Amino acid sequence: MKLTGARILMECLREQKVDTIFGYPGGTILNVYDALYDYKEITHILTSHEQGAAHAADGYARSTGKVGVCFATSGPGATNLTTGIATAYMDSSSVVFISCNVPQNLIGRDAFQEVDITGITMPITKSTYLVRDVTKLADTVREAFALARSGRPGPVVIDITRDVTSAECDYEPLPLEQHAATGHLASLIRRAYTSSLKMPEADLDDVEKLVEMIAESKKPMLICGGGVVRSRAHEEFRQFVRRIDAPVAITVMGGGGVSGRDVMTTGMIGMHGSVASNMACDNCDLLIAVGCRFSDRVALKPETFAHQAKIVHVDIDRAEINKNVQTDHHIIGDAKQVLNLLLERLPQYEHKEWKDFVLSFPRETEYGESESVLTPKQVLSTIARKCPQDSIVATDVGQHQMWAIQHLHFDYPGQLLTSGGFGTMGFGLGAAIGAKQGNSDKTVIHITGDGCFRMNGNELATVAYYGLPVITVIFNNRNLGMVRQWQSLIYDHRYSQTSLENRSPDFVKFADAFGLKGRRVTQPSELEEAITEALAESAQGRGYVIDCAINADEMVHPMVNGGHHITEFLLS
Template identity: 55%
Template sequence: MELTGAQIVIECLKEQGVDTVFGFPGGAILNVYDELYKHRDEITHYLTSHEQGASHAADGYARATGKVGVCFATSGPGATNMVTGIATAYMDSIPVVMITCNVGLNLLGKDSFQEIDILGITMPVTKYNFIVKDVTKLADVIRRAFRIAQTGRPGPVVIDITKNVTATKTEYTYKKPEPILPDASVINEIDVEKAVTMIAHSKRPFVFVGGGVTLANASEELRRFVKKIDAPVADSLMGKGAFDGTSDAYVGMLGMHGTKAANYGLNQSDLIIVVGSRFSDRVIGNPKTFGNKAQILQIDVDASEINKNIVVTHCIAGDAKLVLRKLSAQLNQMEHNEWMQYINELKTRYPLTYPKDRLTGPQIVETIYEMTHGDAVICTEVGQHQMWAAQFYKYDAPRKFISSGGLGTMGYGLGASIGAKVACPEKTVINIAGDGCFRMNFNELLTASKYNIPIIEVIFNNSVLGMVRQWQTLFYERRYSSTILDGDFDYARIAEACGCRGMNVTNKEELTEALKEALSADGPVVINCFIDCDDKVWPMVAPGASISEAFSEEDMIRK
């Protein structure tokens, strides 16, 4: 049948099983929105307050479900407003398809009104991007985009469509998407056999888990593998929940704000098995000293990540789910009682602690954990609150922690929490934010209010840019340049003005009552928690130092 380009966009989305889109309309994409209106019973559109909020919502939707998130924007500033969201998804390998429309083909290259080369702008931060100037190619491009976003190492794909294409007709035929399965053919069996030998000879194996395990839906395979080799497990920020954070084998997060047990334990291992992690600088500290007493085995679906930041002893390129299955099948049951006892002693000797005499970030997170029984989707912005959420909430399953890791995008969490709640309406979704981040994105409270999306926003209000201030205190001789948030703003009243319930709390008792009310509310709630401006995230590794040099406040006092 003959359809316009705009109709083809909608039909192709339906082919892919898309029932939710986040976006903001404009002139160039108007034909698509007009067609979307006619299919509003099949595809629900959420109008965000800003295109960046739409991109983060699509990202949060994807992280919460494993499905492709979709968002729309118009040409020019509409498209450029999504660039931060595209880069956020790219750095964390999140499958998102972002559809923009550009000016008509006859106006391209003429500095026309709201014309922008969005392909040129996004090329460094997309897995792939397209511009469609011929309507006969549109359907195939959309199908390719969804497949590219999901195969191998996932990532964002941008499709830019000229406006004339959305109005032009061509023949369209429905095409059922082919199932996307991990590619077993790329896994080298000789590499697997060598890895099995390395693991079998190891006396002190240590497993480090990244976000690739979640992306590969390999958590169950990881659990069986860890049980088989009897090893401790640490995770990265993106790896939260990929391995059960309540397990006795779990030692905490690794890296700059990781636990001492994780950082010290890795330093004493003889084999570090890295699954689905790219060795971020915030994880490894000084690359010259990272794991220098051990052999390193890296498992990653993206061969370009192997030997990029850390030169490893051996590697297996392939999907984590398939590789872990193969390894487990070829390994005998192992026991490392002495090694595991040593790790448990580290955990006992170096627990995460915080002051109990006042309301603090860790206390807020632990209270949220207690009141949600560990069964919530926790989104975060970026900063101290993000680290506390990673340290003090126990994530027992994947897709329960949603945060910007690679790009570190302040303003990410609120949009992401909206996307996560839309994707998982049956789950409690809480966004943990700093007051600096809240200032960047509270306009999206209008989105939550408009659609009555019952998210809970918990603000850690210390009247400063907390993480930057922490660095200024420790490394810049307390020169607090532009990190104090002047002004007596009542964020609870701002929330009320946006149509949400707003509450201020100053102690644990007030927090408990506020959370109790928020958890039973049928609309969005903002809880503004006042904490001290000089509370810090501990432990910490100084920039460029070895992770074995992690220090706490007590260590500084002793010096």
């Protein structure tokens, strides 16, 4: 049947079983939005800003395990997506970003709202496509979705010239379940991307070698990274922890890959890692990192990282091996597949003496309690006590992010949504919107700071309009807290441009402007009542904002300065 390019795009999204799109219309993408009007089975969420749409599609993808979809128009619409695209890329989140560009005859002529978005985003995507031929549109969309979800997941950009969206050609439906069976996609993939689409098969000799290394180890330790979460390998990882009887540290992106409540977990590792995690890393004789990038926030000083241990790296992406930390052994493969192969070969081990040593160190930071002054621990403990245990938590970036990861325990993949690699302020509210849209049965809590909330707080309009009951909790210290912490400890209290005193709105009035309720909390006694009210509003399909006043001098403990040995605690 003959269809316009815009309708071919919508039919391809239907093929991919897309049920939600986040986006913002504009001139060049109007043909697509006109076609969307007839596809009532697909929900479109109109955000306040394209960056909010990008983060929402990302949060949807992380929390559901599906591919997120985001629309934007050309020029500033497309460039407003770039921070969200980079955020998804750094954290391996599968999102397809679809923009439309000016007609082909205007490309390269500095036409109104023209930009080379495929060139701009090439370094921060798995692939980019500029579609100039309507006959190639359907296969391009199919390829993009396959690429986004395959191997190490990641974002893909499709830019379609406006004339392609109005041109007609024959369209032949190809249901998603037939894509792999027919081998149709395999013939479409350009040679450069073949390795990205294939799931690497773990080498059995490499697996056997690790089995031998585990048998020889007396003090094994595990790191649960984001790859465990992306692979949804949490059950296999839990069994692996039990089988080799080893303590396990969790990276920021690994939250939910193993339950934070598990007696074997030692908490976060690295710059703000627990004493138990960092001490275990420093004293183990075998370190097995699964789906972990060994970033500079984990391996702060690579040359001394786990210096007494043989280091083993399990990762789906060969490019990560020996990139930051030199390993003694590695296995290339999907976390779920590799863990299953190991479980088939491993006997039961016991390392009681080693575990007792590791677990003698603090696994969670203790912060001072007060009846008159609100502390971060009190806020988070009350959230944990009052909210459902399976609540999804989306954070922004900074002190509140670290406090949340330290004190809230995540039990399953997609329960923690945070910008780990790119550190994007303003990520949280959009991600929470996407998570709520994809998980209507779950309570969704957005934890942010006053600095972060000022960046994308406009998305409260989206929360209010669509009746998305997101609970926003603001850690309001009237400062850019994490930067101030560094200035306190390293820059001799020279607080250059970090004070937000008298620069932020009244956040409760701000919420009210969107028709949402809110409350300012200054004392612990007020907190429980505020959360109870927030949950009641959430049950009625309404968002809520809690503005928590905390001391400007509150700091994240522990802290190891960048470039220093993992046990050189600046704060402990």
